[in-house]
Amino acid sequence: MSPPHTVLKATTAAGDLSSRRITGLSRVLIALVVTAAASVEALPLPQWFAWVAGLAWLPAAAVLWMAEEGPASRRRTLTGMCLDLVALLSVIALAPQLAPPVMLLLIPLAAAYTYQGGARDGLLLATPALLGRWLLVLASPQVDVHPVDEIANALVTLCVILLMQRALHVRRQDARRVREVSAASETIMDRSTESILVTAPDGTILQANPAAGRVLIDPEETVLVGAGCTDRLALHEPGGRPLDCATGCALAQLCAGGDDAVEVFRWIGDARQPLLASSVPLRNELGQISHLHSFRDITTLKQADEAKTMFLATASHELKTPLTVIRGFAQLLRQTITDGHGTAALDAIESRSGELAVIIDRLLLSSRIDAGKIDLHLETFDLAELLRIRLRDLGRSLGSTVDVQIEEGLQVHASQDALATVIEHLVDNAAKYSHHEGAVAVTTRAEGSDVLIDVVDHGIGMTPTQAAQCFEKFWQAEITDVRRFGGTGIGLYIVRSLTEAMGGQVMVRSVVGRGTTFTVRVPGAPVAPPQHPTEDLVVSTLREDGPRTAETNAVDEFMDQIGLRTGRS
Amino acid sequence: MDMTAGILNLVLGVVYVGIGTLIAIDLDADMRRRGWSHFGVSWLTIMFTCGAHHLVHGVHLSAEGRGIGPLDILAVGLGIPAGGIFSWLRIQSRRGRTGDRTITGTPPWLRRLAIGYGAAAALTVVVGVTAVVTDGVRPDPRLLPNIALVALYIGVGAVLWRGQVRNRQRYGAWSLSGLSLMMIFPTCALMHAVYVLYAATGQFAPDYHGLWVDWIGVPSALYFLWVVRGLERGTLTDWNERFEDIDITAALPNDREELIAR
Numbered sequence: 001m002s003p004p005h006t007v008l009k010a011t012t013a014a015g016d017l018s019s020r021r022i023t024g025l026s027r028v029l030i031a032l033v034v035t036a037a038a039s040v041e042a043l044p045l046p047q048w049f050a051w052v053a054g055l056a057w058l059p060a061a062a063v064l065w066m067a068e069e070g071p072a073s074r075r076r077t078l079t080g081m082c083l084d085l086v087a088l089l090s091v092i093a094l095a096p097q098l099a100p101p102v103m104l105l106l107i108p109l110a111a112a113y114t115y116q117g118g119a120r121d122g123l124l125l126a127t128p129a130l131l132g133r134w135l136l137v138l139a140s141p142q143v144d145v146h147p148v149d150e151i152a153n154a155l156v157t158l159c160v161i162l163l164m165q166r167a168l169h170v171r172r173q174d175a176r177r178v179r180e181v182s183a184a185s186e187t188i189m190d191r192s193t194e195s196i197l198v199t200a201p202d203g204t205i206l207q208a209n210p211a212a213g214r215v216l217i218d219p220e221e222t223v224l225v226g227a228g229c230t231d232r233l234a235l236h237e238p239g240g241r242p243l244d245c246a247t248g249c250a251l252a253q254l255c256a257g258g259d260d261a262v263e264v265f266r267w268i269g270d271a272r273q274p275l276l277a278s279s280v281p282l283r284n285e286l287g288q289i290s291h292l293h294s295f296r297d298i299t300t301l302k303q304a305d306e307a308k309t310m311f312l313a314t315a316s317h318e319l320k321t322p323l324t325v326i327r328g329f330a331q332l333l334r335q336t337i338t339d340g341h342g343t344a345a346l347d348a349i350e351s352r353s354g355e356l357a358v359i360i361d362r363l364l365l366s367s368r369i370d371a372g373k374i375d376l377h378l379e380t381f382d383l384a385e386l387l388r389i390r391l392r393d394l395g396r397s398l399g400s401t402v403d404v405q406i407e408e409g410l411q412v413h414a415s416q417d418a419l420a421t422v423i424e425h426l427v428d429n430a431a432k433y434s435h436h437e438g439a440v441a442v443t444t445r446a447e448g449s450d451v452l453i454d455v456v457d458h459g460i461g462m463t464p465t466q467a468a469q470c471f472e473k474f475w476q477a478e479i480t481d482v483r484r485f486g487g488t489g490i491g492l493y494i495v496r497s498l499t500e501a502m503g504g505q506v507m508v509r510s511v512v513g514r515g516t517t518f519t520v521r522v523p524g525a526p527v528a529p530p531q532h533p534t535e536d537l538v539v540s541t542l543r544e545d546g547p548r549t550a551e552t553n554a555v556d557e558f559m560d561q562i563g564l565r566t567g568r569s
Numbered sequence: 570m571d572m573t574a575g576i577l578n579l580v581l582g583v584v585y586v587g588i589g590t591l592i593a594i595d596l597d598a599d600m601r602r603r604g605w606s607h608f609g610v611s612w613l614t615i616m617f618t619c620g621a622h623h624l625v626h627g628v629h630l631s632a633e634g635r636g637i638g639p640l641d642i643l644a645v646g647l648g649i650p651a652g653g654i655f656s657w658l659r660i661q662s663r664r665g666r667t668g669d670r671t672i673t674g675t676p677p678w679l680r681r682l683a684i685g686y687g688a689a690a691a692l693t694v695v696v697g698v699t700a701v702v703t704d705g706v707r708p709d710p711r712l713l714p715n716i717a718l719v720a721l722y723i724g725v726g727a728v729l730w731r732g733q734v735r736n737r738q739r740y741g742a743w744s745l746s747g748l749s750l751m752m753i754f755p756t757c758a759l760m761h762a763v764y765v766l767y768a769a770t771g772q773f774a775p776d777y778h779g780l781w782v783d784w785i786g787v788p789s790a791l792y793f794l795w796v797v798r799g800l801e802r803g804t805l806t807d808w809n810e811r812f813e814d815i816d817i818t819a820a821l822p823n824d825r826e827e828l829i830a831r
Contacts, residue, residue, distance in 0.1 A: 017804075030787060035713060036787075047710050051710060054713035387815055
């Protein structure tokens with residue numbers, strides 16, 4: 001069933017209140033002018049007419065005007081019209097020479113009736129008035145009749161009525177459009193599941209939809225409209241800083257005029273309510289800026305995401321322990337099995353379990369990033385030395401050619417382990433999507449105070465849309481990529497998260513069929529900690545005692561646990 | 570006596586015009602921000618037309634040697650306290666002081682005052698009827714604006730009286746500012762009725778100065794009656810009915826009559 005406000009009101013035959021007021025006021029003013037003029041004998045009318053006008057016509061007109069404040073009444077309109085006709089024709093009958101000035105009074109009155117009830121009402125007044133006037137003037141021997149003047153008077157009256165009718169038609173059309181748009185807007189506001197608020201420049205909440213009432217009203221509060229948004233909503237940035245609207249809308253400043261939503265939260269008692277919020281400025285005709293805000297309660301989404309992260313972390317952790325045992329025993333068996341088939345089987349076990357270990361480590365790292373349990377130890381170190389060690393081992397394990405062009409002497413301020421992980425993921429990704437014959441190139445260069453590391457492949461490449469999405473978690477260019485190239489789709493997510501946590505930035509350029517270039521920009525000199533880290537990260541899975549691949553760590557740990565060392569570094 | 574009445578009318582005229590000017594200044598400042606105020610504009614026109622009426626009346630009495638009858642003195646005597654209190658409170662309000670005084674409950678002196686006003690009005694009616702019967706009536710159309718003003722001021726007074734009663738029920742107290750404004754209109758109606766009586770019975774002739782001023786007063790009084798009646802019935806919106814961050818408690822003492830007028 002449609003809500004009541006979507007039903008459009010039709011204009012009644014008796015007109016709306018403003019038009020009825022205008023007609024009533026016109027009648028009063030005409031009665032007042034004629035009565036005043038008659039009372040001072042400014043008009044050639046008998047004294048008794050002045051008394052009748054003052055004691056009957058003027059009071060009756062005033063009563064009808066006042067009565068228009070009540071419900072519309074067609075009978076009242078017709079009564080007023082009869083009163084006007086009788087009074088004006090009486091003036092002409094008593095003083096035919098007053099016919100021209102009476103016509104001047106008739107024209108605005110006819111216009112008012114047209115404005116109230118359309119051309120029909122205007123003609124309903126003007127036609128008998130004109131006919132009565134002609135009859136009375138023709139019947140009067142003292143007055144000369146000028147046909148041209150009479151026709152001109154009638155045409156002017158008719159034109160005024162038609163013009164007023166046209167203006168009324170346009171006005172009603174506009175009013176109807178406004179009502180339709182207004183009704184549609186109200187329906188959108190009322191039925192939207194998004195919480196929508198409009199706030200004044202001083203932060204006062206001017207408008208709130210029902211969804212806002214459901215989501216944003218605290219249990220002990222009752223209304224939003226009229227309250228200040230700083231006090232009533234008490235929003236906080238994700239970092240915990242309260243949003244203060246003392247110097248303008250803080251949420252609008254947080255959104256920075258963009259269309260993207262930002263995450264904020266508020267406290268409801270001891271519970272944290274996460275909200276996805278956006279803000280759009282609304283400028284009125286006076287230049288004042290109010291704001292349209294929308295809020296979505298993402299508590300359930302957050303809980304689901306946390307549950308998923310917890311599940312991934314738990315499952316990865318549980319998978320890692322038996323996997324470590326498998327790999328450890330495979331290496332143990334290598335010391336006793338020497339025949340060809342047995343060695344091949346052990347190679348396969350070690351290779352596949354190694355790949356599985358990489359996946360599990362990535363999932364664990366991703367879970368820790370999501371949970372905010374990662375912190376980085378930023379230090380200044382020689383980039384060339386780090387890359388030489390890492391890329392030598394990596395190229396060997398990938399079985400691909402890695403063309404390295406390292407500029408000597410580049411000092412970066414970052415986390416050695418995190419940057420090594422970033423480069424390893426990018427090189428691994430480049431090798432995976434490259435043609436077998438294509439080489440992966442890694443180059444470094446300084447740009448201003450930053451250092452740029454390019455990882456270039458000549459593989460399948462990406463479309464611009466794919467390039468824009470490639471850093472999203474679990475994203476793969478095609479569903480079939482999982483089968484064609486393997487992987488979990490979280491490598492680039494980890495790359496972006498770690499790079500941004502170091503105060504850097506990662507960019508991508510790609511051409512389909514020609515390859516992809518990932519560029520990592522990291523600070524080249526000691527800088528202040530990043531202003532807006534995506535998360536507080538600690539790569540706790542990476543050892544602090546030297547560059548080692550993640551899969552080696554777990555095996556080494558196990559070997560240490562069972563008292564065996566393989567001698568691999 | 571005539572000179573005293575003339576000077577009092579002149580003072581009242583100057584005060585009313587002054588109050589009208591202050592209202593105009595306030596409207597000029599606020600209407601740009603808050604929109605058209607029917608009450609403010611109609612009150613302004615009433616102050617200016619009533620002020621002009623009292624100025625003309627004062628000039629007639631003090632400078633042109635016109636005399637006043639006992640009923641005229643009675644009407645002025647009833648109207649001056651109401652107008653004086655109202656004007657004094659408006660000036661107080663303008664100077665940043667409390668523009669109203671509350672009268673808790675209905676004290677005996679207020680009852681006696683009301684009875685006194687009622688008795689005076691009844692006496693005027695009786696004397697007037699007697700004069701009409703004994704002296705006869707010479708109707709003159711120039712008296713029409715005064716007759717219209719009598720009816721209109723009684724109508725305004727009735728609406729304001731209903732507002733006073735509602736406020737008394739709501740707050741348990743009378744507003745001195747509201748009562749004085751409410752009493753101005755019946756006493757003004759009385760003055761115009763006395764004028765009609767004296768003029769119709771030939772005690773003094775209608776004059777054209779007063780005639781034009783009173784004819785201008787008729788649309789003002791009509792507008793004011795329409796406004797207070799519309800505000801009372803809720804068919805008209807004005808400043809206080811719009812959504813704005815207004816401190817109602819701070820507005821109450823100074824603008825009580827606006828609330829009362831609803």
